[in-house]
Amino acid sequence: MRIERIEIRHTKMDLVSPFTTSMGTEYDEEHIMVRIDADGVTGWGESVAEGTPFYSYETVTTAWHIMQDFLIPAIIGKDLKDVSEALALYEKVRGHMMAKAGIESALWDAFAKIKGVSLSKMLGGTREKIDVGVSIGIQSSESELLKKIEGYLGEGYKRIKIKISPGHDMQYVKAVRREFPDILFQVDANSAYTLSDIDLFKMMDDFNLLLIEQPLGYEDIYDHSKLQRELKTAICLDESIHSLDDTRAAIELNSCKIINIKPGRVGGFTESKLIHDFCQTMNVPVWHGGMLESGIGRAGNVALASLPNFTLPGDISASKRYYKEDIVDPEFVVNQDGTMDVPKGPGIGVNVNEKALEKVTVKKAVFS
Ligand code: OSB
Ligand code: MG
Secondary structure: OEEEEEEEEEEEEEEEEEEEEOOEEEEEEEEEEEEEEEOOEEEEEEEOOEOOOOOOOOEHHHHHHHHHHHHHHHHOOOEOOOHHHHHHHOOOOOOOHHHHHHHHHHHHHHHHHHHOOEHHHHHOOOOOEEEEOEEEOOOOOHHHHHHHHHHHHHHOOOEEEEEOEOOEOHHHHHHHHHHOOOOEEEEEOOOOOOHHHHHHHHHHHHHOOOOEEOOOOOOOOHHHHHHHHOOOOOEEEOOOOOOHHHHHHHHHOOOOOEEEEOHHHHOOHHHHHHHHHHHHHOOOOEEEOOOOOOHHHHHHHHHHOOOOOEOOOEOOOOHHHHOOOOOEEOOOOOOOOOEEEOOOOOEOOOEEOHHHHHHHEEEEEEEO
C-alpha cells in the first residue's frame, strides 16, 4: 500500500456537559483527526492528545509537531506491506504515544479496508457486541450524581464509574452504594492521592467496588504495589501503563489486578494487542478506557474491545453522551441491554461525516 496523502486536522468539539475530574474541568475536547489516502482507500484515525497536558504530557500541539516533523515524513510516499513496517520506520521516536497512535490507527483502518475486512476482525476480535459502561465526572452534589446514574442505568449502561478527588470521594461512594447496592461500580482518581491516603482506600474496601483506577502517581508502579497489598479491592492502572513492559512490571510487582487499555496511551493498536494478549496469559482482565473520543476514535475502541480478554465493560459510551453531533455516520448508540454493536463493514465500519468534520476543524495540514 503506497501512502499517497496524509491530512491532519486539529479539531475542537463542545461536550454536551462539562467533565470534571481531579485534573480539572473540560468543556470541549481538542484532538487530531488523521486521514490517510492510499491505493484508492481512505483510512481514518484519531489522536487523543488533548488541549492541556493534564492527563498526559502530550497536547494537540506536541502531537501535531511529532506527526508533522517525524512520523509523517517517515512514512509518506512509502510502499508498506503492513502496519508493522510503518512502526519500524518511526521506531526511533521515543514516547509521544498519542501522536503515534493517531497515525497508526489510520493505517490500521486503511489496511483493513484494502483487505475488505472489519477492523475488529483484523485485530483479532471475537465479539459482535461489547459491554459498555459510562464514566461520570465529579458532580456538584450527591443528588446530582444519583440522578445522572439513574439516567444512565435507564439507558442500559452495565457499569458506572465515577471520578473522585480529595474531598469528593467517600461521601459519593457511600451515597451511590446506598442507592444502588448491586450495580457494577468503580472509581477513578486520576492520580489525585498518595500512600498517606491509605486509610481512605481501606474504607473504600468495604463498598464492593469493581476496581479503584489510578489512585496514586501518574507514572508510579511501585507505590501502587504497596497499596494493592493492603486492599481486597482490585487496583486498575491507567496513566502508568504506556507499554507491554510497563504492564509486565505492574503485574509482576502486583501493583494492580486489572489493566485499563487505551490505544492512545500505549502508541496504538499493535501495543494494545500485545498488552491484551500478555494479560490474558496472566489471567489479568482488561477493559477499554476512553478519552472522550469522536466517532472516529470510538470506532477503533469498539473494534479493539471486541477482543476476548476485554471482559469488563469499557468507557465506551454513546456518541450523544459526549457530543450533540458526532462526526461519523451512523453515530454510536447503546442498546437497551448495555451493549454496543461492533461495526461489521470494512475498516472502522462507519462513514466520516465530512461536513460535520469541517465544522469542528480549527486547523488543517496536508502532506503528499
Ligand atoms: O482517566 O479514564 C480517564 C477522559 C479523559 C482523560 C482521562 C480519562 C477520561 C475518562 C472518560 O474517564 C472516559 C470516556 O471517554 O468515556
Ligand atoms: Mg482513568
